[in-house]
């Protein structure tokens with residue numbers, strides 16, 4: 001793939017990670033005073049795109065100060081080790097619950113192989129390279145970091161995963177949100193703006209925590225939010241209300257099926273039907289077939305994550 005990137009605002013560049021196919025996952029580059037920080041990393045296979053954009057922006061490999069995966073799922077952090085190897089001056093900033101997995105990615109890799117099988121996992125992610133412990137900064141909730149006069153504030157945002165933080169650029173009222181504010185593919189943009197829906201992928205989805213994290217981010221009154229899937233959105237009241245409502249709908253659809261014992265077989269289809277319906281109502285300018293196909297991977301991941309959550313909840317209540 002040719003390198004695809006988009007100049008956004010305030011020195012932010014969205015780079016296509018080319019994960020699975022173009023337009024699915026991104027990496028954000030923030031440039032300030034000729035220094036660079038990356039939010040999320042794509043996979044090891046994304047590194048050439050990142051390096052090319054850096055060069056196009058007139059920056060060197062030694063101009064990168066920080067590499068910041070929002071959480072340790074491999075479409076966000078899989079390329080961290082490769083980036084750290086390429087950018088010798090950089091420090092890695094990570095959530096306290098994610099740090100050990102960056103130093104030793106064995107478990108991350110094993111759980112990925114368990115889902116996809118070795119062959120597909122290698123094709124998707126390449127090799128996952130460990131990060132040296134002494135180059136890691138652990139960001140506790142509320143940590144503030146001075147990036148050459150621009151304050152970056154780290155907020156713990158569980159819900160999608162317990163090892164997820166978001167980064168607020170206080171001065172510009174913008175947020176690097178990873179997966180906390182959901183997914184919004186640019187191909188779904190229509191006259192009513194972006195179509196945003198939650199990502200509830202395995203294995204730590206927690207709806208209550210996700211609602212709270214979204215509210216916490218919105219309390220900072222952001223003008224711009226950068227989603228890993230995919231790029232810049234300008235949040236507004238309707239969009240955020242819909243996002244909350246869609247989390248609740250996922251939960252109620254799943255709970256009804258769970259009671260009937262039909263969840264394993266039917267949830268993916270029901271999530272897909274629900275999202276296709278929502279997308280059509282939102283005015284997404286695509287055919288039903290195109291919408292369903294664009295949502296296929298997420299309907300599956302979301303269903304899997306909701307089942308893991310419900311099963312855990314069921315065990316807790318039984319005990």
Ligand SMILES: [Zn+2]
Nearest residue numbers: 073075179228
């Ligand atoms: Zn993701």
